[in-house]
Amino acid sequence: xxxxxxxADAGAPVAxxxxxxxxxxxxxxxxxxxxMQCADPPAGDLKPSKxxxxxxxxxxxxxxxxxxxxxxxxxxxxxxxxLSLDLNFKSRAIKVLAGKGSATTKxxxxxxxxxxxxxxxxxxxxxxLLASESAPKPxxxxxxxxxxxxxxxxxxxxxxPAGSVEKEKATTGVATVQVDTAIVRDAPSTSGQPIGxxxxxxxxxxxxxxxxxxxxxxGDNDAQEGWIFRTNIGK
Numbered sequence: 001x002x003x004x005x006x007x008a009d010a011g012a013p014v015a016x017x018x019x020x021x022x023x024x025x026x027x028x029x030x031x032x033x034x035x036m037q038c039a040d041p042p043a044g045d046l047k048p049s050k051x052x053x054x055x056x057x058x059x060x061x062x063x064x065x066x067x068x069x070x071x072x073x074x075x076x077x078x079x080x081x082x083l084s085l086d087l088n089f090k091s092r093a094i095k096v097l098a099g100k101g102s103a104t105t106k107x108x109x110x111x112x113x114x115x116x117x118x119x120x121x122x123x124x125x126x127x128x129l130l131a132s133e134s135a136p137k138p139x140x141x142x143x144x145x146x147x148x149x150x151x152x153x154x155x156x157x158x159x160x161p162a163g164s165v166e167k168e169k170a171t172t173g174v175a176t177v178q179v180d181t182a183i184v185r186d187a188p189s190t191s192g193q194p195i196g197x198x199x200x201x202x203x204x205x206x207x208x209x210x211x212x213x214x215x216x217x218x219g220d221n222d223a224q225e226g227w228i229f230r231t232n233i234g235k
Contacts, residue, residue, distance in 0.1 A: 177198045
């Protein structure tokens, strides 16, 4: 997909595969972590005062912010999460829970069911982190940490100038995402709000075109629709 603003995107974060990291779907702010306990299994748990400095915040906090901000499930979600992370750096096992005080809305209505898909994104990201060669190597094997998370919607994109968007032409067919991550927007323009991300190989139904954009339906039973730039999909 073309850059939203050419000069600014020159400094966009680069994903591990060498591509440009997709833009965030929400603003996510993660606070300083609170160490609950540590351990060296099979030995028992140690109190925080016995754990020393873990030094994990500089790694975990940015990871949580980028993961949750880019998680497709975060679109239209706002609220707070009291995240509990149980990380075992030796066995590479993880547990991610949302504790008391977690509450989310979706499309402006209270919907705590929106929390679990967000936790799934975090679990997948942390599993990838612990499995990588660059995984942290703290003093103890296992740490349990709590992080406060605040999720807010992105500011609305400015409306496109009148006449700048070509009239939609109807089309039918099935297309396949050809890039690692395709951004789905709510309008056929880079100023359109991101409403989802689709991974390589995902099938979408095309229902229209406007300039260099395809109007598509996607998701379970094609329940969602949006716009994808033409070079991101192929028939």
